[in-house]
Amino acid sequence: MKITPTCVPCLLNRIIFEAKQSSDDEKIQTQVIKNACTMLGELYDPHECSAVIATQIHKKTYDILNNQDPYETLKMQSNQIASSLVPTIKKRIQTAKDPLKTAILASIVGNTLDFGIQGASKNPDELKEVFDEIFAEGLGYDDTKILFSILKNCQTLLYFTDNCGEIVFDSLVCQQLKQRFPQLSISLIVKGKPVLSDATLKDAKEFGFDEIVDEVLTTGGFAVGVNLSLVSSTVKKKIEEADLILCKGMANYESLSETNIRPIVYLLRSKCEPIASSMQVPLHANIVKMYE
Numbered sequence: 001m002k003i004t005p006t007c008v009p010c011l012l013n014r015i016i017f018e019a020k021q022s023s024d025d026e027k028i029q030t031q032v033i034k035n036a037c038t039m040l041g042e043l044y045d046p047h048e049c050s051a052v053i054a055t056q057i058h059k060k061t062y063d064i065l066n067n068q069d070p071y072e073t074l075k076m077q078s079n080q081i082a083s084s085l086v087p088t089i090k091k092r093i094q095t096a097k098d099p100l101k102t103a104i105l106a107s108i109v110g111n112t113l114d115f116g117i118q119g120a121s122k123n124p125d126e127l128k129e130v131f132d133e134i135f136a137e138g139l140g141y142d143d144t145k146i147l148f149s150i151l152k153n154c155q156t157l158l159y160f161t162d163n164c165g166e167i168v169f170d171s172l173v174c175q176q177l178k179q180r181f182p183q184l185s186i187s188l189i190v191k192g193k194p195v196l197s198d199a200t201l202k203d204a205k206e207f208g209f210d211e212i213v214d215e216v217l218t219t220g221g222f223a224v225g226v227n228l229s230l231v232s233s234t235v236k237k238k239i240e241e242a243d244l245i246l247c248k249g250m251a252n253y254e255s256l257s258e259t260n261i262r263p264i265v266y267l268l269r270s271k272c273e274p275i276a277s278s279m280q281v282p283l284h285a286n287i288v289k290m291y292e
Helices: 007-022 026-043 051-067 072-095 099-112 126-136 144-151 166-180 203-204 231-240 250-257 273-279
Strands: 157-159 187-188 214-220 246-250 265-267 285-292
Touching: 007 026, 007 051, 026 051, 051 250, 072 099, 072 126, 072 166, 072 203, 099 126, 099 144, 099 166, 099 265, 099 285, 144 166, 144 285, 157 166, 157 231, 166 187, 187 203, 203 214, 214 231, 246 250, 250 265, 250 273
Parallel strands: 157 187, 157 246, 187 214, 246 265
Antiparallel strands: 265 285
């Protein structure tokens, strides 16, 4: 997805959020904001991918703050809050007409656990308050029938995760995928380094993915979304050979929509107008959209 004018204030708001999370020093906060404005002025190009620009600005922000994980506390809290909801979600899955679709919907509700941008959470506790309401909305764009028909003939699935908290619900999706499609080999891909509120190898290990999926891999270096030039040769080969790619979250869409990788399905909450417009889906909706 190309950067849009609307992306500019959103990116700046997130940079300000990171600065406040990391430091009370007004001089450092000012330095971060001035640097972000300067970089945006230099890098902004309507022909450039939004995730590529965001990656460069966030990386420099982390360096100025001398903090390589400004979201660390929020990520831990998100995982705790999400874990507290698991018993309730498991009951819904067990009694659902379509357990896999129910697990997918719950995991998309978890995609609201994002910070520093409009349309996302103000704090991790908010997930408890809004979960039932957003879950009750159902899917605002529903390609699950297409998804399930493709999965019937799949042997290999790459599952790109997104945020902490949300990854707790991803474990339930992977469990249901294994039950419904026992022939499926699932490779879970988490971030190689801390970036924004995204899940890393630490989170995958904490929630026992080693016992749920067939392997856990990482995206490699620091990147918003997925930078294919940074992933390992193993992951590149997996992408080339996978029968299906499943991606959670907006940043993964921003980056991988710039590629010709197919078939690929995106599971996300459409939290901003540029994403909704690019995907041609409703705004503030739970989305499952397949690109064949």
